[in-house]
Amino acid sequence: MEQDLYASIYLDTERDGASVAELVAGIVGGLAAGTTVVTELAEIFVPDNEDFRGDADGDGVDAFRRFRYCLEIEPLEHADAAAFAGMVAALLAELREAGFKAVTARDAEGEFS
Numbered sequence: 001m002e003q004d005l006y007a008s009i010y011l012d013t014e015r016d017g018a019s020v021a022e023l024v025a026g027i028v029g030g031l032a033a034g035t036t037v038v039t040e041l042a043e044i045f046v047p048d049n050e051d052f053r054g055d056a057d058g059d060g061v062d063a064f065r066r067f068r069y070c071l072e073i074e075p076l077e078h079a080d081a082a083a084f085a086g087m088v089a090a091l092l093a094e095l096r097e098a099g100f101k102a103v104t105a106r107d108a109e110g111e112f113s
Helices: 017-028 081-097
Strands: 007-012 031-033 036-038 042-045 069-075 101-104
Touching: 007 081, 017 031, 017 036, 017 042, 017 069, 017 081, 069 081, 081 101
Parallel strands: none
Antiparallel strands: 007 069, 007 101, 031 036, 036 042, 042 069
């Protein structure tokens, strides 16, 4: 692939990782196995955010510590860049609409602040 299409979404919820994977699979139309989701465009991993503290301040450099999970979204080799980007954007929007606290990794790290 010409570009690096990898994406991350930070997500905070009390759900366990497997439950988050099931939720994500339902949104993106994929299949969940444990804490991994496979779609036609990507593999989505749902690891715990090792830096999670829950009490990190606002929008600074440590903002990502407010999120329990970091969804790691890796495109499959044949994934179209526009379709992949659309899937990531739709996933983020659906998570927010469902009431979850979710941001892109760039937003959590203050790159767009």
